[in-house]
Each structure stands twice: as structure tokens, then as C-alpha cells.
Amino acid sequence: MKKWVLIIVGIILIGIIGIGIKINSDLNDVAEAFKSEHALNEPNLNILSESISPNQKYKYYEYQFDNGGFGYSRVFWSVIENKENKNDLKKGLIPNGYKIVEWNNESELKLEKWKPYYETNTTYDLKGKTEFNGIKINIAE
Numbered sequence: 489m490k491k492w493v494l495i496i497v498g499i500i501l502i503g504i505i506g507i508g509i510k511i512n513s514d515l516n517d518v519a520e521a522f523k524s525e526h527a528l529n530e531p532n533l534n535i536l537s538e539s540i541s542p543n544q545k546y547k548y549y550e551y552q553f554d555n556g557g558f559g560y561s562r563v564f565w566s567v568i569e570n571k572e573n574k575n576d577l578k579k580g581l582i583p584n585g586y587k588i589v590e591w592n593n594e595s596e597l598k599l600e601k602w603k604p605y606y607e608t609n610t611t612y613d614l615k616g617k618t619e620f621n622g623i624k625i626n627i628a629e
Contacts, residue, residue, distance in 0.1 A: 526566065528575035534560065543595040546570055546623055548588050549577060563587075567597060567623055580621055589628065596624040 527533070530553070537550040547570040553561040565588040566577040582588060582599065589598040596617075617626050 526564065526576070526578035526581060528577065532556075536563065539591060540570055541591050541595040541597075542593060544570060545595065546597075548580075548591075548597065550588065551577070567621070582620075586627070592626065594624070596626055598626050598628060600628045 528549075532554045533551055534554050535549055535551045538547060540547045546567055548565065548567040550563060550565050552563050555561055564577070565582040565586070566580040567582065567588065568574050568577060568580040585601060585603070586599045587602050589600045592598055597620075617624065619625065
């Protein structure tokens with residue numbers, strides 16, 4: 489009798505573990521669906537604005553992602569080389585706490601500090617005139 493009880497309990501435990509693994513796998517799939525790629529060929533990408541530098545070498549994008557029924561994501565800013573085959577916006581993502589304002593006449597990018605609503609402990613790493621991914625930037629104080 490004890491043997492049958494142990495077999496039944498074992499089968500139930502294996503079933504529970506299997507269901508747990510399946511649920512975890514499904515949750516990972518859902519989370520992955522909401523992680524959008526920062527690329528110009530991403531179907532859910534919504535470009536809000538874009539601008540080419542005066543020397544035509546770089547281009548910046550202000551964009552967000554359309555999350556379907558969940559609305560739009562936060563706004564991102566990215567600056568990349570202005571080449572036909574360049575579409576990876578992730579490499580040029582501007583750090584949290586800054587947003588792109590405009591280009592100046594010397595093809596330097598003007599950034600402005602801002603406090604993101606989704607992050608309360610933003611630290612500002614960039615100061616004055618500096619370089620970011622090979623692009624000269626000015627930080628507005």
C-alpha cells in the first residue's frame with residue numbers, strides 16, 4: 489500500500505514540476521516579446537523625430553516602441569552614423585537622464601539633462617563638452 493502511495497505522490501510531484509517549468513517558459517516568452525530591439529527595422533518602432541548633422545556624418549533619432557494594447561514605451565534617443573546599412577540604434581543610445589535637443593553648426597550634438605519619470609536615482613555622468621561614441625556633444629546646464 490505504501491508503495492502505491494509513494495508512486496502516486498511521485499507522479500503528482502513530477503506533474504507539478506512540469507507545469508511549473510511550462511509556466512516559467514511561457515512567462516519568459518511574454519517578457520521577451522516586450523523587449524524590443526533598438527533597430528530601425530523593428531516593426532514596433534515609432535520614430536518621433538530624426539535629424540542629420542550639418543556635416544551629414546551622423547543622424548539622431550527620437551523614438552519609442554508601440555507595445556500594442558499596453559500603449560507606447562518611454563522615449564529613447566539614439567545617435568548613429570548616417571550610413572545606408574546602419575540601423576542599430578542600441579549602439580548610440582543616449583544615457584538615461586539626458587535627451588537630445590539639436591545639432592549646432594559645428595555638428596556637435598546638444599544634450600539636456602532631464603529627470604526620467606521611471607527612474608528616481610538618475611546620476612548625470614556627462615559634463616560640459618565631451619565626446620560620446622565619437623560624436624562631440626555639449627551638455628546644457
